[in-house]
Amino acid sequence: MEEPELTDKEFAKFRDLIYQLTGIVINEGKRQLVLSRLTKRLRMHGLSSFSEYYELVTNAGDDEEQSAFINSITTNKTDFFREPHHFEYIARELVPALAQSARRGERKPMLRVWHAGCSTGEEPYTLGVTLSEAFANHSEWDWRQLASDIDTNVLAHAERGIYDESRTDTIPRDLLRKYFLRGSGEREGSYKVKRELQEHLTFRQVNLLEPSWPMRPDTKFDIIFCRNVVIYFDKPTQKRLFERFASRLQPGGLLFIGHSESLLGISNAFDACGQTIYRLTGNERLVEKAA
Ligand SMILES: C[S@@+](CC[C@H](N)C(=O)[O-])C[C@H]1O[C@@H](n2cnc3c(N)ncnc32)[C@H](O)[C@@H]1O
Incomplete structure (x- = not known):
């Protein structure tokens, strides 16, 4: 079959549509x-x-093909424990400080996280492992993660939580054994995330560009992960998105972005507090440093 040609005009139309x-x-x-x-x-x-x-x-009403079109265009590269300094910061600095603050009655033992652009789920499950370990002796803590993406295929994969063995190389072996089930029979060569991690997660399709997001207007998060997503957006889109993230964070809430992303010249709503870690500007902190 002959390859169809993509003319300049057609390319421009698809580029604008995307x-x-x-x-x-x-x-x-x-x-x-x-x-x-x-x-x-x-x-x-x-x-x-x-x-x-x-x-x-563009045929009005063909939502299914529009969805398949979007799925075919997105770039979904991700890994377990990608940019590990973020998880180290959460385990070593944030959780001990949160736990201390809750012990003193300064905050409720509750944590809400949003993974905006979660791809196939490696990022939310990595955080799940991190929080499970860090809160191991704090069973009173209620932590929940919302994981969203525009791409319905990757979201379905994330929700299934089944990964090829080759994808699990970056997971420390003891944590792999503890939080994943090794497949056997037909599932040989794959791993499934254990239910105890999945119980903390809700998956939802969210297009970050949509003028209204499906969460309740008063839903606020302590942490937003939006890593390696805005690199594909232009500055005006990034500006609007970070302003909206700011309005969805608790006072002192944290924003984690990807290694090649920056808020410099994009948003004044955040102060840098670590490598690609930002805190919502203001006097408040999610927690003071653990003593
Ligand atoms: C490269 S992946 C990043 C995955 C993960 N956060 C990480 O850092 O490993 C980028 C994800 O952003 C999603 N994405 C792109 N545009 C989006 C939009 N407008 N709304 C929501 N998600 C979007 C893509 O579908 C893709 O899964």
């Missing part, structure tokens, strides 16, 4: 990627031109 739907900026360098990913969609529908596919995706 930006409008997801905030993801597609430059000329991504042309080949768009071509190969969309060619698969064309084949699936037996279409012979990108213009026909554009009609299909």
Whole structure:
């Protein structure tokens, strides 16, 4: 079958549509990627031109294809214990300070975390392992994680919590044994996250660009992870998003971003308090440092 050609005009139309739907900026360098990913969609529908596919995706009412289109465009690279300094900070500094503060009656033993752009789930499960270990002697703590993504395929994978053995290389062996079940029979070569981690998690599709998010307006988080997501957005989109994150954080709440991301020149709502760790500006802290 002959490869359909993607004309400049068609590429520009798809680029604009992707930006409008997801905030993801597609430059000329991504042309080949768009071509190969969309060619698969064309084949699936037996279409012979990108213009026909554009009609299909923009056809009002075809939410299913629009979703498949978005899923085919997103970049979902992730790993267990990616950027481990974030988890070390939480285990060594944040949790001991939170526990002390709760013991003194200064705060409730409650923690709410949002993973905005969780991909296939490695990030929320890594935090789950970290918090389970750190709160091991603090059973009174009620911690919950919301994990969201725009991409319904990766979200379904995250919710299943089943990973190929090769994906688990970055998990310390003792923690792998403790928090994952080794597959046998048909599941040989894979690991499944144990229920005790999944019980803390809620998965939800959230498009960060949507003017209203599905959480209740008064829902606020102690921590927001939004790592390696805004690198695909332009500055105006990043600015709007970080302002909205600021309004969704508790006083003194923390924002974790990816290694190649920065708030410099983007938002004044946060103070840096660690490597790619930011605290909502103001006098308040989630906790004072543990004595
Ligand atoms: C590279 S992954 C990062 C995963 C994880 N946070 C990490 O750092 O390992 C980026 C994720 O952002 C999601 N994403 C991109 N645009 C989005 C949007 N507008 N709303 C929500 N999620 C989006 C993608 O689907 C993808 O799964």
